[in-house]
Amino acid sequence: MGLLVLAAALVACSSPPDVVEGPAEALGTKQQLALGRAAQQLLTTPSSTIPWQPFALPGKRYVAYEPVVVLARPSLRVHADSSVSILRRRFESPLPTPGRLAFSWKVDALPRAADLAAADASDSPVGVVLGFEGDRSRWTPKTHRLSEMTRLLTGEELPFATLMYVWGNKEVPGTVVVNPRTDRIRKLVLDSGTGELGRWRDHVRDVQADYRLAFGEEPGPLRVVALMTDTDNTGSALTAWYGALTLETAVPAR
16 A cells, blocks of 8 residues: 555445445445444544544545444454555544554455565555654654645645554564655554464554554654555455454553
């Protein structure tokens, strides 16, 4: 997935999936309502007046998330096909101290020849993405230019820092992969390879500790959390499921 796709993501039955070329508002009303209800029940975060919303990118194939139940486990399913599917929640007031993050995911295949470190092949079948605020005066001129390009194309600036939890094709779990175009986007590999395909993978993460691991410093406030299934660069088709997600604020030390 390209850098601008990542930036935009942070600022979405056996019948054929609904595919949208353009704004997420083009999704059917019934589908939006069903997805909104499922997201509210499954994806728990600190309060925000902004609900979970699908986000489709101009020029990118968007496949909608569908509420399903798999072996009594409610989940959101997406039939990816050379597509980028984003579902995100923004916080009108950034969370100053994000803490525990718990989530689960399952996939039936991996993107063909994906390489998280390659700009033209960095697809991941599942991802949980966190966008943080920070001091943009620390950015390099290159990052400022990329952020301005993102703003012109999507209406939103690049987050100060982006941490992604991903499933890789070959990377060792625990590996931190720096985006080849900007070091402000870093991926932490939680699952890798084909050994766990078709099985639910449950993860519990300390967001602040993972940010320190990835960036070597303390995180700023959290602005957005997103689900992202991404197969556009490799032209791959696969199915991914996301189970319940819970994001909590850190308990202040006494």
